[in-house]
Amino acid sequence: MxxxxxxxxxxxxxxxxxxxKAKKEQEEASGLRAxxxxxxxxxxxxxxxxxxxxxxxxxxxxxILLLHVLGIYLFTSGFLLTRLVLDEKSECDVLPFGTPESYKPGSSEKGCWHPKTFEKAIVIIVDALRYDFTIPFTPADTEKAHHFHNAIPILYETAAKQPNNAFLLPFIADPPTTTLQRLKGLTTGTLPTFIDAGSNFAGTAIDEDNLVAQLFNASKRIVHLGDDTWHALFPGYFEPNLTHAYDSFNVWDLHTLDNGVTEHLFPLLEPANTGKWDVIFGHYLGVDHAGHRYGPDHPAMTAKLQQMDGLIRKMIKQLSDDTLLVVMGDHGMDAKGDHGGESDDEIQAALWMYSKQKLFGRSAPAFNTPPATAKDRPVPQINLVPTLSLLLGMPIPFNNLGAPIEEAFIGAKGDNYQNLAVVNHLAASQLHRYQDAYAKARGFDEKTRASSLSLWTAASDKWKALSAAKKPTKAQFQAAYTAFSAYQTETLSLCRSLWARFDVPRMLNGVTILVLTLVILALYARSIESDRVELTPALLSRGGIGTVLGTLVGGGATFAFPSLAGEHIIVYSTGMGGVLGAATAFWYIRRRILSPIxxxxxxxxxxxxxxxxxxxxxxxxxxxxxxxxxxxxxxxxxxxxxxxxxxxxxxxxxxxxxxxxxxxxxxxxxxxxxxxxxxxxxxxxxxxxxxxxxxxxxxxxxxxxxxxxxxxxxxxxxxxxxxxxxxxxxxxxxxxxxxxxxxxxxxxxxxxxxxxxxxxxxxxxxxxxxxxxxxxxxxxxxxxxxxxxxxxxxxxxxxxxxxxxxxxxxxxxxxxxxxxxxxxxxxxxxxxxxxxxxxxxxxxxxxxxxxxxxxxxxxxxxxxxxxxxxxxxxxxxxxxxxxxxxxxxxxxxxxxxxxxxxxxxxxxxxxxxxxxxxxxxxxxxxxxxxxxxxxxxxxxxxxxxxxxxxxxxxxxxxxxxxxxxxxxxxxxxxxxxxxxxxxxxxxxxxxxxxxxxxxxxxxxxxxxxxxxxxxxxxxxxxxxxxxxxxxxxxxxxxxxxxxxxxxxxxxx
Amino acid sequence: MSTAAPTKPRAPATPIDILSNDTAKLYTHIHPALVLSLYAYQFRSIVADPVPALLNTLLPLAALQIGYVAVCLPPTGSGTAAGVEKKRPGEKKKVVEGGIGGKIIPAFLSLVLSALVATPILTATLVLFGAPVTTHHFHTLLCGAHISLLSTLPLVYVHGVDGHTWREVVALLLPIDEVYGGMIGTVMGAWLGAVPIPLDWDREWQKWPVTIVTGAYIGFAVGKLVGGTLLKGKKIMFE
Structure with missing residues (x-):
């Protein structure tokens, strides 16, 4: 005062x-106040x-807040991969490559983009059906048979003995190998990421184009039996009277759900009831639960697999000629019976398709026997979507990244390359349309997709030559097929690198920044002896200078080596510069630092x-x-x-x-x-x-x-x-x-x-x-x-x-x-x-x-x-x-x-x-x-x-x-x-x-x-x-x- | 609780020594083993059906504890108030003077006080720390009773009901001895006993209040041992 x-x-x-006031005057009078x-x-x-x-x-x-942001940003960008969900849907009467004049719009009656092969389909998911469960195992000195071996032989038997009726292939899941993420992949044909940006955060319902929605929109009657995850993903798509969902979380219960599926599935296969539905999705969880509870090498697993074997035999018996039967695992399981990650055992599931008609073929006679291990002729799980879509006469969902499975389209003789070229042209064109839309929405430059674009051009040229030719040869069809396949493979690996891979260096660098910032904060908070106000200027100035220098160094490095991931380097060097600057400041005031204990x-x-x-x-x-x-x-x-x-x-x-x-x-x-x-x-x-x-x-x-x-x-x-x-x-x-x-x-x-x-x-x-x-x-x-x-x-x-x-x-x-x-x-x-x-x-x-x-x-x-x-x-x-x-x-x-x-x-x-x-x-x-x-x-x-x-x-x-x-x-x-x-x-x-x-x-x-x-x-x-x-x-x-x-x- | 007149300077509290006869010296080590054996023997039935089993275990535990304090510990007033009684003969004399009546009565008094005063307080504490409010009342009460018999009974026996001392007990101001160590060990054991409850191991023994009681029993034995040997005479410092 x-x-x-x-x-x-x-x-x-x-x-x-x-x-x-009076006091104040008094105080002043008495000399109390200055x-x-x-x-x-x-x-x-x-x-x-x-x-x-x-x-x-x-x-x-x-x-400090800035350092926290940098650390979290780096970690998150390596960890939470995001994918933009596009709203576009494929339509039955719009072909993916621009409609030629001669084209008559297809219909879901005959097949939209391609004549359909089957009227109906039964898709059975045996959760966690690993590929090696399905192939015969001969005990040797080195390895004895486990409980999961030779318990479900039906798939292999049919595929080996009747190659034109059935095929069995390794079915490779994209991690994370959790059922929810897998079902998304199996129905949309795309790769899972944690955040599908644009989708509704609050709910899990799939709002991008998918096979179930296409079937539903084509007025197909869809029945679902089993795991209730489907209802979270596809609310309202299933026939309410025939559908029966069961709680999927109780992994201790091996039988309630499976028995429920069986109980409701077989009546539908009776000739009197086949008119009530078009597609059945049945999802058995017993194998998965047996794995979680006991692990694969346990008698309970044998019993469960044998039960599945019997059920499939029964289905085959009751199957009508126009119906496709698919049995697959959505993922595998590790040695303990758990899954979620990306180890071989977790991603290697089995896929088996069966039909009473002789429709399936192999490109070489040696392939008639199913692969001995999951390393041979594997099929990515996303290939199921285009395959099923085309077999059932549906358009391929807009976001699909997969390719039609060769065995399903090559014909019983194994030489129908014309059909293969046509279906691959369809799938690749849809993929190309999707990639264009995605690049536009995300603002990608051409550089990122240069390799895939050049393959597209090459494949399109081959297709044009083919169309121009009066009587294209088998070799020409085969070449076109190979070219479109190459394009699809390249695009898929591009998308995978963008979406579905943890970027471990980024994560580690993010954690490094967070750890070092934590050390700075801990020293500042608990180990400084004197008044923090006096010491903060030194910390701030050196930390700040370090930050700026770090940014400059990072920027310089990016400029000098444009091939490096620029923003990663700049963020990391900024953070590390700041931390180093602060470290010199702590060294400067080291006498005032106490033990942090x-x-x-x-x-x-x-x-x-x-x-x-x-x-x-x-x-x-x-x-x-x-x-x-x-x-x-x-x-x-x-x-x-x-x-x-x-x-x-x-x-x-x-x-x-x-x-x-x-x-x-x-x-x-x-x-x-x-x-x-x-x-x-x-x-x-x-x-x-x-x-x-x-x-x-x-x-x-x-x-x-x-x-x-x-x-x-x-x-x-x-x-x-x-x-x-x-x-x-x-x-x-x-x-x-x-x-x-x-x-x-x-x-x-x-x-x-x-x-x-x-x-x-x-x-x-x-x-x-x-x-x-x-x-x-x-x-x-x-x-x-x-x-x-x-x-x-x-x-x-x-x-x-x-x-x-x-x-x-x-x-x-x-x-x-x-x-x-x-x-x-x-x-x-x-x-x-x-x-x-x-x-x-x-x-x-x-x-x-x-x-x-x-x-x-x-x-x-x-x-x-x-x-x-x-x-x-x-x-x-x-x-x-x-x-x-x-x-x-x-x-x-x-x-x-x-x-x-x-x-x-x-x-x-x-x-x-x-x-x-x-x-x-x-x-x-x-x-x-x-x-x-x-x-x-x-x-x-x-x-x-x-x-x-x-x-x-x-x-x-x-x-x-x-x-x-x-x-x-x-x-x-x-x-x-x-x-x-x-x-x-x-x-x-x-x-x-x-x-x-x-x-x-x-x-x-x-x-x-x-x-x-x-x-x-x-x-x-x-x-x-x-x-x-x-x-x-x-x-x-x-x-x-x-x-x-x-x-x-x-x-x- | 702080009713003691602050004017009178009090002698600083000293750790409790067990009685210096051979029986006491021997039995003080046998006692925790007996308590643990009792619990181990009852463990299966406690897990199977906690309420009757815990109730049935209560009486043997009380008997063991009374036996322990009567055999091993100096009852309240027998030298603690007068400061350190270093002379062995003097101490012995007092014990002899007290006779059986001088031990059994304070022992039963401590049993009554543990049952009637400490048990409700400990049960209330359990509820405050998250024990179910609407269900499992007898489970919680019996858990409180077990903790109380383990922790409080010997303390009441050696310290009586002096308000000042009890303020020091609660404030962790007493020097550590095997009785005080047993109390602290019981409480910390019960505290740690809550750790496995949330784990998803689906074990029967994870049910309320098995882990808490188990922790209390183990904590009692460990605390009593450590308090009587390693940490004896040490004081707990907050700053």
């Missing part, structure tokens, strides 16, 4: 200020210094619990049950904090600490009743988040929860402010009125929403809709517009009380004359000021969570304040426990707000809470606020851990905030690194796409969101809060030695 400026701070707080110009200049300097330090901190953490029970527990949680993500069970584990960990920390409170010598600290620790545990347990179970948790979990396990609307009793929070939460927060007499000034207006009103509006929103959903007032739907949207907008305006302006301009929550000398027993601040003054709220001036920001964000998150989640957010807010008290009474604000517990708390409430580590649990509808249509960027922001609301709230609270109950002039407070913030970032960085490494390491795991991959994506997304929030909201709020406090108390550095003895703060 100085004379040069017009009494800056005290005007705002009405009542206290008159007194304050009045010299020196102090004014020093104070100004202090402010400039603070702002500069703060900017550097923000820049430093943004730089924890030296207290708090350091150890923070470390152990973070590492234990991260390690657990390597196991699918621990990943599935993360919500319960977090409950367990949080209660354990609550218990530890209670034990620590018992150790406190000061009786008040002890009682408060015990009370708040117990409260923290009880609230954690209370929140845990809000659950949304993931599929894998069944049947040990009961969802309570919605009205029932199968609904996504709240029960009516749940609508009371937000009201309860609206009435109680502001009152509870007030008690935390009252404890230090900080409940005054702007806090009264904000907490008691604005916050409560906002919470009530949010509660009203959910009531209106339920009224609208449940049609409580039919006819008023439109009115309800617009009212609720307006209410939501007002709530957000209260939070962000009103709340932030209050937070920005509020004075510190202080008032001054004067008493005549001698009468007071209250904390005496200064004895200037005949009276003493007491500054109410002094003890928690930083904390009370900053914590307003937490309540602002709590209100915003509260609105976007459903009623049950709103209750969880209310509890989370309460827990945050309890945690502040625990940190204060146990003197833990300097330790890592606070930021780590907030990390656990945020992760815990993520689950309690109706989320899981699955894509399906994203609540997309939250985009429409304050909006009626999708609006960028607001809709994604709202979904993020809904999804990561709990983590965001806890991240905002991190500076509060340090600031709660700190006297205004404590030195190095900004550095302490930086320490807490970096520790919080460190927690999420460890989780992210662990989930990233597990996902990369377990990329061949059966559960990759169901469990590890979603958890990795969650970990990465949370880390980036928390990084951004903690830096821009948390540190940003700290700046506003500090500026406001300093307006009253001046800057610590600026006041230097004069500050001693000015105030005697006592613990209010």
């Amino acid at each position: 100085d004379d040069g400026e017009p009494l800056p701070s005290y005007e705002g707080i009405a009542a206290a200020f008159a007194k304050a 009045r010299t110009g020196d102090a004014a200049a020093a104070n100004k300097q202090g402010e400039v210094h603070f702002k500069a330090s703060h900017n550097i901190l923000v820049a430093f953490f943004t730089w 924890p030296n207290s029970v708090w350091g150890w527990t923070s470390l152990i619990f973070t590492v234990a949680l991260s390690g657990g993500f390597a196991a699918n069970s621990f990943t599935i049950w993360e919500d319960e584990i977090l409950l367990y960990f949080l209660c354990t920390f609550g218990l530890l904090m209670m034990l620590s409170s018992f150790r406190q010598k000061n009786a008040i600290d002890r009682a408060l600490g015990i009370y708040h620790s117990v409260l923290f545990i009880v609230l954690t347990r209370l929140a845990s009743f809000s659950r949304l179970c993931r599929e894998e948790q069944m049947p040990y979990c009961k969802s309570t988040y919605y009205a029932s396990a199968t609904s996504s609307t709240s029960a009516s009793w749940q609508l009371y929860i937000p009201y309860a929070v609206a009435f109680l939460l502001p009152t509870f927060i007030r008690t935390y402010y009252k404890g230090t007499s900080s409940h005054q000034g702007s806090a009264v207006l904000w907490i008691d009125f604005a916050l409560r009103f906002g919470l009530l509006l949010a509660a009203a929103y959910w009531t209106l929403d339920a009224a609208d959903d449940g049609e409580w007032y039919p006819g008023y739907s439109e009115m309800l809709k617009s009212t609720k949207v307006i209410i939501a907008q007002i709530t957000l305006a209260i939070a962000f517009a009103f709340g932030y302006s209050t937070f920005s301009w509020a004075k510190p929550l202080l008032s001054i009380e004067s008493k005549s000398k001698g009468t007071t027993s209250a904390p005496v601040i200064s004895n200037g004359g005949t009276s003493s003054i007491t500054i109410l709220g002094y003890a928690n001036v930083h904390g009370s000021r900053y914590a307003l920001l937490i309540t602002i964000w709590a209100l915003a998150v509260f609105l976007v969570e459903k009623p049950m989640g709103a209750g969880a957010i209310g509890i989370a807010t309460w827990q945050i304040f309890s945690l502040f008290e625990i940190m204060d009474t146990n003197k833990l604000s300097d330790t890592s426990v606070g930021p780590v517990v907030l990390g656990l708390l945020g992760s815990f409430h993520y689950f309690k707000t109706g989320h899981q580590a699955t894509l399906a649990s994203i609540q997309w509808e939250s985009a429409f809470i304050p909006l009626r249509t999708i609006k960028y960027p607001w809709s994604p922001v709202l979904v993020i606020l809904n999804t990561f609301g709990a983590q965001i709230l806890c991240a905002v609270a991190v500076p509060g851990l340090v600031l709660w109950k700190q006297p205004p002039k404590k030195k190095g407070l900004l550095g302490d905030v930086a320490k807490a913030v970096s520790t919080h970032m460190l927690f999420y960085a460890v989780i992210n690194l662990a989930t990233t490494m597990w996902a990369g390491h377990l990329r061949r795991h059966l559960m990759l796409y169901r469990i590890f991959n979603p958890r990795f994506m969650l970990g990465a997304a949370v880390m980036l969101v928390v990084d951004a929030v903690v830096v821009f909201v948390g540190l940003g709020g700290t700046r506003l809060s500090f500026l406001s406090v300093a307006e009253v108390f001046g800057w610590v550095e600026g006041l230097g030695r004069a500050k001693e003895g000015r105030f005697r703060a006592s613990h209010l």
Whole structure:
């Protein structure tokens, strides 16, 4: 405070200020207040210094965020390969190569692009039918017969004895060899990737062109029996009366599903019933389940395969002449009977086709015997789609990458190269059309596909020559066939390299950046001895220079060697440059680096619990049950904090600490009743988040929860402010009125929403809709517009009380004359000021969570304040426990707000809470606020851990905030690194796409969101809060030695 | 709990020594083996049907524990309050003075207190840590009872019901000895016992509360051993 400026701070707080003014004069009179110009200049300097330090901190953490982005980008681009899904569909009467004039449009009656061979088809999938199960095995000295050998001989027998009726070939799956991904490949003819960009995230239904949809659109009646995965992929395509689906997840049950398929399949083969269907898809799971449960080398596998053998024999017997019978495995199994990866045993399935007519042939007599191993004459699984399409007279699906299978089209004599050339021309033309459309949509340049384009030109030339010739020779047909095959093979390998391969170097480089950034963050957060504010400039400048140099080097290398993958090199060298720069900075300040090994029970527990949680993500069970584990960990920390409170010598600290620790545990347990179970948790979990396990609307009793929070939460927060007499000034207006009103509006929103959903007032739907949207907008305006302006301009929550000398027993601040003054709220001036920001964000998150989640957010807010008290009474604000517990708390409430580590649990509808249509960027922001609301709230609270109950002039407070913030970032960085490494390491795991991959994506997304929030909201709020406090108390550095003895703060 | 008058300076707590007769010295090592054998013997039936089996095991466990404290430990008031009683003859004298009544009564008192006070508190803690609320009530209660008999009974026997001491017990401020080590070991064992529950091994023994009780028994034996030997006299430091 100085004379040069017009009494800056005290005007705002009405009542206290008159007194304050008088006091101020009195203080000045008694020489208590600095009045010299020196102090004014020093104070100004202090402010400039603070702002500069703060900017550097923000820049430093943004730089860490950048490194995180680079690391995740590199890993993701090598791991989550994406493919654009095109909407185009092939049509029956439009040929893929431009319709010649002479062409009469085909029909699904006779065959669309090519005359059809079969009227009907029975496609039997024997899940996990490995190729070597089907071929005869002669025991030798070197290897004895296993249980899976010679148990299903029918396929080989027919193919070898009646080569014109049947053929058996190795059927090579594209990894990932999981049933869902395989079914996609087997019906669309394309390669699977984790994210088919453009498809609907929330559902699994296939929306690109596929064989089932083509059959359906041609009014074929399709029957499905068995594995219910088909229904997730093709909802509504199957004949409802004849179709029977069974649960596919119970791998312990070997028979229910198989018996169900058999029971419903054979009646359909009776002559009386064959008119009811055109195509049957039967999917047996027993072999797969026997593999998962017992492994392939087990009597159960023999029994299962023999059962399949008998069934196929029975099918052959009942088969009509115009029906094609296909039996195949969708993937194999490894030695333990599991699958999902890309080892030989997992990808080598068997394909067998059978017909009563003599239609099939071989290009050489030696091929009449099926291949002895899966290495000979293998057929890629995508070849099934064009083969079946053409045999059944369907157009080839638009996205197909496969080629017609030679044996099915070469004719019984094995010399019909004309037919082969025609069907391959069709398939290749469709492929070419697709490639053109894809390149256009994705913006590929010609260079990437140069090799395949040149093969296309060569093949087209051959075809033109053939068409021009009056009587083309067999050799010409054969040449055309070979040329189109070459084109298809080349294009397929091109697509495979683009879509279906993990890019391990990229993944490793990404992980390297993440590991090194983690080391930097860990050293910064826990191993620096002195004030972080002093050391950050060195780290930032060297790290920044390193980053720029790295980019330049990477850019130079790309320029010098254009053949290298440019963006990969630039990203990697940028990241590594930054890390190296920071390493030199750490070397420079090496004397101030302490051992990173924890030296207290708090350091150890923070470390152990973070590492234990991260390690657990390597196991699918621990990943599935993360919500319960977090409950367990949080209660354990609550218990530890209670034990620590018992150790406190000061009786008040002890009682408060015990009370708040117990409260923290009880609230954690209370929140845990809000659950949304993931599929894998069944049947040990009961969802309570919605009205029932199968609904996504709240029960009516749940609508009371937000009201309860609206009435109680502001009152509870007030008690935390009252404890230090900080409940005054702007806090009264904000907490008691604005916050409560906002919470009530949010509660009203959910009531209106339920009224609208449940049609409580039919006819008023439109009115309800617009009212609720307006209410939501007002709530957000209260939070962000009103709340932030209050937070920005509020004075510190202080008032001054004067008493005549001698009468007071209250904390005496200064004895200037005949009276003493007491500054109410002094003890928690930083904390009370900053914590307003937490309540602002709590209100915003509260609105976007459903009623049950709103209750969880209310509890989370309460827990945050309890945690502040625990940190204060146990003197833990300097330790890592606070930021780590907030990390656990945020992760815990993520689950309690109706989320899981699955894509399906994203609540997309939250985009429409304050909006009626999708609006960028607001809709994604709202979904993020809904999804990561709990983590965001806890991240905002991190500076509060340090600031709660700190006297205004404590030195190095900004550095302490930086320490807490970096520790919080460190927690999420460890989780992210662990989930990233597990996902990369377990990329061949059966559960990759169901469990590890979603958890990795969650970990990465949370880390980036928390990084951004903690830096821009948390540190940003700290700046506003500090500026406001300093307006009253001046800057610590600026006041230097004069500050001693000015105030005697006592613990209010 | 903190009812002790703070004005009187108290002697710092000292680790509990087992009685210095040969029987005590021998039996203190036999006891954990007996407890573990009892549990191992009952394990199959506990896994098969936890409630009756745990209930049936409770009585033998209580008997074993009472036997242990009566044979091996100094009952409350027999020297701990007066500070370190280093002289062996003095200690022996007290024990002799106490006689059988002086041991059995505090032993039964500790049994009653463990059953009536510690069991509900521990059961509530189990529920707070995630034990089912709506089902498995007897499972959880019996689990709490077993933990309580293992951890609390000997502690009550040697420390009595002094509020100040119990505040120190909860605050982990007492020096470690085999009784205190047994308590800490039991609790940590029970805590670690939760780890295998979520694993998808589909084993019968993963059912509630078998792993927790198993962890508690093993933890008791380990804690008692380590507390009585390796860590004896050490204090737990938080900072």
